[in-house]
Amino acid sequence: MIIFRYLSREVLQSTLAVTAVLMLIITSARLIKYLADAAAGKLEAGAVFLVLLYRMPGFLELLLPLGLFLGILLAYGRLYLDSEMxxxxxxxxxxxRLLLYTLGPASVVAVCVAVLSLYLSPYGLSQAERVFAQQESRSELDLLTPGRFQSQSSGQVTYAEALVDDRLKQVFISQLDNQGRPILLIAESAERRLLPEQNQRFLVLHQGYRFDGRPGDLNFTRIAYQEYGVQLPEPELSAEIRALDAQSSAALWQATGARERAALHWRFSLPVLALVVALLAVPLSHTNPRQGRFARLIPAILAYLLYVGLLTSVRSELEKGAHPAVLWAIHLAFLLIAANLIWLSRFWSKLVSRGVARLMTWLPKKRAV
Incomplete structure (x- = not known):
């Protein structure tokens, strides 16, 4: 029991450390993207961290199996290097027995992945999708920050000095017409107006001027107006969330479509992925102290990438109508590979050693001839 606790602690500590590093990298990349959307006026600043929080379960369901795989490699690699094994x-x-001990922490990680993939990740994606829908329902007037020039997705530049009682004060708008000529709009105030029958939003300017063209040109015009309407386009916000991934597992279970069936089998396969990669990591972690701790790390990562790449490709085929058995055949194939490495490792080592020995004895004879 002491050995089991010791090995479990080593594996879980390495798994948590690797997963934390990977999570930091992924969330940093997403945070930069969402901050860029917020700076461009596509996303409210207060919604950035909320969306990132909702997306974390979806990141973790894919990072935990990889963290477990690398954690076992690093933990057991250190034990082999220090001759503790x-x-x-x-x-x-x-x-x-080492394999059975490893299945303890691997089962804990697999249960966490199952909870994430079946419940928390769909819920988080649905909530993130709801936040994105709220952001997309706003007009560009809602995204304006008083006191700063702001570029919209249509190429329009808008400035407002202040916002008082849902009215913009001292408004400046720059845009281009169909011929590429500049249009400048200046107004004392502006307000948003909605036409429900056309489902269109307008920014209505009051007491201002419109300038068409460039000063000095013959076609330069200056128009004074009491009221002028500018249609506001909807902001383009790429949510990067498929509605299928945001559906609950219970809804997918009741659905009969190929895409829903593929999504459900993918969610069930992620905990299996964690268990299979744990079985693969145990024989791959065996290293010679002379080789170093990271001797087999790169081949092991390539094997993991091949595994996940095949699963992803098969998922795409399932969405096109392929049978789900193909997905589970990939798991079975890598499970057989893991069993082969565990129980026949000595056989393959002897076979390779004999092949190398025969090659070394054959080369001098070849040279002599």
């Missing part, structure tokens, strides 16, 4: 083997901890 040799001591454990001398005290009766066989490869089979």
């Amino acid at each position: 040799v001591v454990l083997s001398a005290t009766g901890v066989s490869q089979k």
Whole structure:
């Protein structure tokens, strides 16, 4: 029991450390994107961290299996490097027992991934989608910040000195017409007006001037107006969330479509992915102290990328109508590979050693001839 607790602690500590680093990288990239959307006026500043919080379960369901895989490689690699595995083997901890000990923390991670993929991630995506829908329902007038020039998605530049009682004061708008000529609008105040029958929003300017063209040109015009309306386009906000991924697992279970079935099987396959990669990591973590701790890290990562890449490709085929058994066949294939590495590792090592020995003895004879 002491050995089990020791190995579990080593694996879980490494898993949490690796997952935290990967999570920091992913969330930083997303945070930069959302801050850029907020700076462009597509997203409210207060919604940035809320959306990021809702997206975290979706990140974790994919990062936890990778963190577990790398955590086992790093933890057991250190034990092999420090000859602790040799001591454990001398005290009766066989490869089979080591595998059973590893399934303890791997099962904990698999349960966490199952909760994330089946419940928390769809809920978080649905809430993030709701926030995005609220942001898209706003007009560009709602996104204006008094006291600063702001560019809209249509190329229009807007400035308002202040916002008082839902009215903008001292408004300046710059835009281009169909011929590329500049149009400047200046007004004492402006307000938003909605036409429900056309579902259109307008920014209505009061007491101002419109300037068309460039000063000095023959076609330069100056028009004074009492009221002038500018249609406000809806902001283009890329939510990057599929409605299918935001559906609950219960709704997907009742659905009969190919895309819904593919999404449901994908959610069930993620906990299995965590268990299979744990079984793969145990034999791949075996390193010679002379080779170093990271000797097999790159080949192991390539194997993991191949595994996930095949699952992703098969998911795309499932959405087109392929049978779900293809997805589980990928899991079964890598499970057989893990079993092969665990129980037949000595056989393959001897086979490779004999092949290398025969090659070394064959080369001098070839040179002599």
